[in-house]
Amino acid sequence: MSDAHDAQAVKAAVRKYLIIFGALIVGTIVTVLVSFVHFGEEGSNTINILVALAIASVKAFLVAGYFMHLISERKMIYGILLATVFFFAGLMYLTVWSMEPVNLVHIKADVP
Amino acid sequence: MEIPYTAKIRPDTGLYNAKLGIWLFLASEIMLFGALFSSYILLRVGAEPGTWPQGLLNVPLGTFNTLVLICSSVTVVLGWAALKMNQFNKYRIYQGITILCALIFMVVKSFEYHDKFVHYFVRLNDGTEMNGHIEGNPMFMTLAKLKQQNKAEFVFHPDAPKADHKEEGNAGVAHATMTIQTADVRKLESWGPWHNTFLAIYFTLTALHALHVIGGALVIFMIWGPLAGMWKTDPERYTNRVEVSGLFWHFVDLVWIFLFPVLYLL
Numbered sequence: 001m002s003d004a005h006d007a008q009a010v011k012a013a014v015r016k017y018l019i020i021f022g023a024l025i026v027g028t029i030v031t032v033l034v035s036f037v038h039f040g041e042e043g044s045n046t047i048n049i050l051v052a053l054a055i056a057s058v059k060a061f062l063v064a065g066y067f068m069h070l071i072s073e074r075k076m077i078y079g080i081l082l083a084t085v086f087f088f089a090g091l092m093y094l095t096v097w098s099m100e101p102v103n104l105v106h107i108k109a110d111v112p
Numbered sequence: 113m114e115i116p117y118t119a120k121i122r123p124d125t126g127l128y129n130a131k132l133g134i135w136l137f138l139a140s141e142i143m144l145f146g147a148l149f150s151s152y153i154l155l156r157v158g159a160e161p162g163t164w165p166q167g168l169l170n171v172p173l174g175t176f177n178t179l180v181l182i183c184s185s186v187t188v189v190l191g192w193a194a195l196k197m198n199q200f201n202k203y204r205i206y207q208g209i210t211i212l213c214a215l216i217f218m219v220v221k222s223f224e225y226h227d228k229f230v231h232y233f234v235r236l237n238d239g240t241e242m243n244g245h246i247e248g249n250p251m252f253m254t255l256a257k258l259k260q261q262n263k264a265e266f267v268f269h270p271d272a273p274k275a276d277h278k279e280e281g282n283a284g285v286a287h288a289t290m291t292i293q294t295a296d297v298r299k300l301e302s303w304g305p306w307h308n309t310f311l312a313i314y315f316t317l318t319a320l321h322a323l324h325v326i327g328g329a330l331v332i333f334m335i336w337g338p339l340a341g342m343w344k345t346d347p348e349r350y351t352n353r354v355e356v357s358g359l360f361w362h363f364v365d366l367v368w369i370f371l372f373p374v375l376y377l378l
Contacts, residue, residue, distance in 0.1 A: 098154070
């Protein structure tokens with residue numbers, strides 16, 4: 001790609017960056033407003049957590065996808081991130097797995 | 113010897129080396145923060161129902177800091193775009209705003225930390241428990257320090273009573289100011305990371321994030337100021353440096369996007 005072509009593409013991207021900036025601001029305000037509303041059953045905030053994390057994930061996608069240019073990156077970077085996602089998911093799975101009562105070995109060990 | 117592939121693309125990876133390097137580094141950072149997030153989940157889910165403190169943090173300040181970081185993220189990418197369009201002066205302005213945003217973020221964070229360090233939990237010998245402020249707002253005061261300073265009594269401004277658990281520390285009408293005898297106090301501690309599990313994980317996560325903000329801002333400042341001469345000698349490499357530092361900065365913003373709702377709102 002020639003320098004002139006490159007500069008032209010970047011110029012077009014600037015407008016996109018500003019739109020995403022607006023979306024991120026709106027996302028932040030929505031996150032705060034939604035936190036004042038209680039979803040689901042009394043005494044449980046599971047749905048609130050899911051809603052907040054869903055909004056955060058959308059914002060994260062916008063930052064990573066457009067500001068970090070992940071939506072148009074090289075295969076090498078996708079490969080690195082795929083490995084990271086695998087290990088990150090494994091870490092979270094182990095966390096959830098360890099919270100199952102049947103896996104709490106240290107609690108089961110309270111035999112006389 | 114010249115360092116290879118600082119500006120030119122390496123044929124086998126399709127990237128210049130610094131870009132590959134920063135993505136590998138960011139991958140390790142994801143695992144670092146991932147480990148701390150999983151610790152948070154374990155601590156929160158493992159807490160007795162109804163005991164996880166909520167409403168201890170200042171939501172307006174947290175929201176403001178989130179907006180500041182988002183603003184800095186967009187100025188980073190606009191700065192890089194300005195360089196790509198050969199507009200060095202515009203880049204200088206955008207990255208200057210980024211550095212300013214980083215400073216604002218840290219100042220706000222320091223106010224938040226200070227607010228916790230001058231906030232106290234007191235348990236009296238008769239079992240009464242209160243949260244509030246000691247007159248004069250000393251930091252990190254303890255019962256041992258009070259005795260060391262031979263203070264027989266101190267003036268205490270208790271927080272308003274809790275309307276419900278989510279509004280701990282800032283709801284309703286405040287109790288009247290009272291004078292407490294040091295001899296009547298069984299426990300006195302500030303709201304530092306030692307006070308409870310929530311504050312321990314809050315300080316761990318936010319302090320680690322703040323270190324990243326400081327590190328990222330320093331690198332951006334160095335490229336923006338002292339190392340800016342490279343723009344004249346090797347503009348492509350200079351632009352790549354800005355891109356790489358920007359990738360790190362966006363990651364710092366990404367982490368905060370998750371930290372804010374998890375710590376401040378839920």
